[in-house]
Amino acid sequence: MQDRRKFIHTFVRGGLLTGVTLLGGFLVLRDKDGEFCGLDGHCSKCDKSSTCSLSPAAHFRQSVWQLDPSKCIQCGRCATECVMTLSAVKCTHVYAMCGYCDLCGGYLKPDIKTISTAAENQLCPTNAIRRKYIEEPFFEYEIDEALCIGCGKCVKGCSAFGNGSLQLQVRHDRCVNCNECSIARNCPSEAFSRVPASSPYLLNGIDQDSTKKI
Numbered sequence: 001m002q003d004r005r006k007f008i009h010t011f012v013r014g015g016l017l018t019g020v021t022l023l024g025g026f027l028v029l030r031d032k033d034g035e036f037c038g039l040d041g042h043c044s045k046c047d048k049s050s051t052c053s054l055s056p057a058a059h060f061r062q063s064v065w066q067l068d069p070s071k072c073i074q075c076g077r078c079a080t081e082c083v084m085t086l087s088a089v090k091c092t093h094v095y096a097m098c099g100y101c102d103l104c105g106g107y108l109k110p111d112i113k114t115i116s117t118a119a120e121n122q123l124c125p126t127n128a129i130r131r132k133y134i135e136e137p138f139f140e141y142e143i144d145e146a147l148c149i150g151c152g153k154c155v156k157g158c159s160a161f162g163n164g165s166l167q168l169q170v171r172h173d174r175c176v177n178c179n180e181c182s183i184a185r186n187c188p189s190e191a192f193s194r195v196p197a198s199s200p201y202l203l204n205g206i207d208q209d210s211t212k213k214i
């Protein structure tokens, strides 16, 4: 137990920073030269505006769609209803909440015989979750966003057997900010709402003040 506390102190504090930084990364967009743009809904037309490759929707967004993970029941429609070919909704790992569990309910199918990284043991249909050994008995789980389809299976598993550190979020570097979001229209739990672009993310179970400082 002492080891666990030490681990939580060392790695999870680091994880908090990593997770928050990651979310901070969602709030910035790249211009065509690959440089970061600080646009967060208040584009004031910088000196690169004539060559900027951001979509018009990204330029002028004053408000965005937000997914409230506390309302989400992981129905699967975020994966199928988005207008994007690969959904703009992705699983986000809130490292600050993660227990770095060996037996991770978001990574492993519930009925496996042995804990291993074998493809048949993994809950994710696209193998989008990477498992990395940290130190006995802790493992870190990372989402490969390019593979994530936003199906929510891992989120459901983590909520049922873990502490809910895996959460679905609308990723605003991918979302084209439809006036009428087709997921919102079809969401059975009304988890989508329109919010100011300056505070696009709502995390469940974490101090929101820490994310506002990003």
Ligand code: SF4
Pocket (backbone or CB within 6 Å): 067, 071, 072, 073, 074, 075, 076, 077, 078, 152, 168, 183, 186, 187, 188, 189, 190, 191, 192
């Ligand atoms: S449609 Fe709504 S309930 Fe279903 S996975 Fe998406 S946010 Fe969750």
Ligand code: SF4
Pocket (backbone or CB within 6 Å): 090, 091, 123, 124, 125, 126, 127, 128, 129, 143, 147, 148, 149, 150, 151, 152, 153, 154, 155
């Ligand atoms: S289980 Fe679904 S939501 Fe979770 S990482 Fe895999 S594709 Fe994404």
Ligand code: SF4
Pocket (backbone or CB within 6 Å): 065, 081, 082, 083, 084, 087, 088, 089, 170, 174, 175, 176, 177, 178, 179, 180, 181, 182, 183, 184
């Ligand atoms: S606003 Fe459009 S692109 Fe964004 S999540 Fe909804 S359907 Fe997908």
